[in-house]
Amino acid sequence: MSNKKIAIYPGSFDPLTNGHVDVIERALEIFDEVIVAVLHNPSKKSLFSSAERVEMIKQSMNGLTPVKVDTFDGLLVEYARMKKATAVIRGMRAISDFENEFQMALMNRKLNKDIQSVFLMTGLRWIFTSSSIIKEAAQFGGDISDMVPEPVHLKLMEKFPKLNS
Ligand code: PNS
DSSP states (O other), rough: OOOOOOEEEEEETOOOOHHHEEEEEEEHHOSSEEEEEOOOOSOOOSSSSSHHHHHHHHHHHTTTTTTEEEOOOHHHHHHHTTOOOOOOOEEEEEEHHHHHHHHHHHHHHHOOSSEEEEEEOOOGGTTTTTTHHHHHHHHHOOOOOSSOOHHHHHHHHHHHHGGOH
């Protein structure tokens, strides 16, 4: 039996930001493999399709082998169990993240006590970074090039022509 420590890093990733990348890098210090799991939820409005989000993450990870990218739907803990993961990673920025994360972690523990929630603090530089604030700025042509990996920046420029000007 393999002793590989696998963690799931779930999220919407609409799109991936440098804050997410920072969390992935930190998770790799602890786990042998990190599966970045994009929530596939067609009823939730998103800028990018789940296939586009997966592709952007793969390109941004540049073939980094301990990182796998996948989509999931349904219960996160079910997906984690199927992947033989022992932990779920979530990034923490500010106190405002806490309440929702706490609630989610306790629900996940109730559903499967064998899967631990691990919270990683993002680097200070990314404390104010979120996918939604980046989309908001990009939509109106705001320069967000230092907040997302290059493949994401290129896709945002395709979606928002104002970013090119
Ligand atoms: O990036 P997000 O939108 O904050 O990620 C939220 C996500 C995908 C981690 C969360 O919505 C989730 O786990 N959804 C799957 C459904 C589930 O398992 N819900 C029960 C736990 S509350």
